[in-house]
């Protein structure tokens with residue numbers, strides 16, 4: 001087992017990465033608060049892993065809530081169901097919420113834990129590649145609003161993250177590829193050696209070769225842990241984790257939540273960010289080619305869907321958490337392995353990028 005620490009003073013916590021961790025009850029026991037545990041999962045993950053997790057929790061008074069599956073259910077209405085169940089039992093303030101599932105479950109269960117009785121303990125048990133490398137780490141929790149993705153939420157750190165890589169065995173190919181988009185992101189924003197490693201080893205990660213998969217997860221988590229430790233609440237450097245996300249969120253919201261996977265939208269968004277970076281003279285054509293080539297080998301989109309026309313795209317991009325006083329800021333690439341957050345681009349360059357991406 002590998003342990004990566006997220007250093008946040010009294011809110012510090014470990015990320016455990018390895019095979020068979022769901023069965024190790026002693027790991028969870030170290031981080032559970034109280035004797036009451038609410039497991040939040042969904043209808044797809046429950047038949048696969050809920051029993052195994054509950055066996056590890058046999059010393060606790062457990063309840064579970066099984067939510068409908070899908071990004072379209074990441075809503076305030078579904079969040080209300082979690083509160084209803086917590087109150088029906090009722091769970092006290094001295095309880096622990098465990099999120100068992102992908103990023104949708106992690107974001108919702110984390111937000112429920114942040115709000116229930118003004119905050120109870122929670123643990124992330126991510127079961128998708130995307131959740132193991134990104135969403136379970138760093139304490140961003142949220143639900144979507146019809147007008148914008150992840151617009152209602154809180155920063156709230158888990159007590160630990162338990163990433164059992166065996167759970168990825170049941171993940172379908174498309175979801176694995178979507179998770180790889182966020183892995184590639186770390187290479188692009190701050191870790192050129194990792195980007196180069198991915199150019200050489202992407203096929204092994206996609207083939208779920210255990211050592212390649214674990215290396216990719218560990219390196220991603222180390223990058224994320226360092227960024228979060230430096231800027232927990234995104235007042236500065238943490239924003240670079242959103243490479244491709246302003247474009248990507250416009251795609252997700254524009255198409256309707258769930259039509260494209262989050263990682264797919266981020267991949268197309270990273271290709272657009274690379275294109276705009278080239279227009280600013282920061283990336284060469286060869287470097288943009290490396291980005292597009294890796295995305296292609298990962299089986300990820302490199303273009304936005306045609307269904308979203310330019311005016312709509314710009315309108316959707318304006319609803320972004322990086323917008324300050326109406327000014328759109330984007331994460332772009334100064335060079336491969338070095339991201340910056342900037343508003344220093346002309347709107348005609350941005351429009352040219354959108355034109356190119358949506359044809």
Ligand code: NAD
Nearest residue numbers: 044102103104105127128130131134135140167170171262
């Ligand atoms: P997801 O949670 O929808 O999971 C993808 C699919 O895989 C779902 O159908 C799920 O039921 C299924 N699944 C999960 N684990 C499985 C397993 N082991 N075997 C088989 N099927 C499994 O999607 P995701 O890609 O994990 O997460 C995307 C969400 O994460 C988005 O809502 C995004 O906004 C959010 N996100 C949050 C952060 C953050 O910092 N909080 C970062 C990145 C993404």
Ligand code: GLY
Nearest residue numbers: 138140238241242
């Ligand atoms: N996924 C972006 C962040 O955690 O900041």
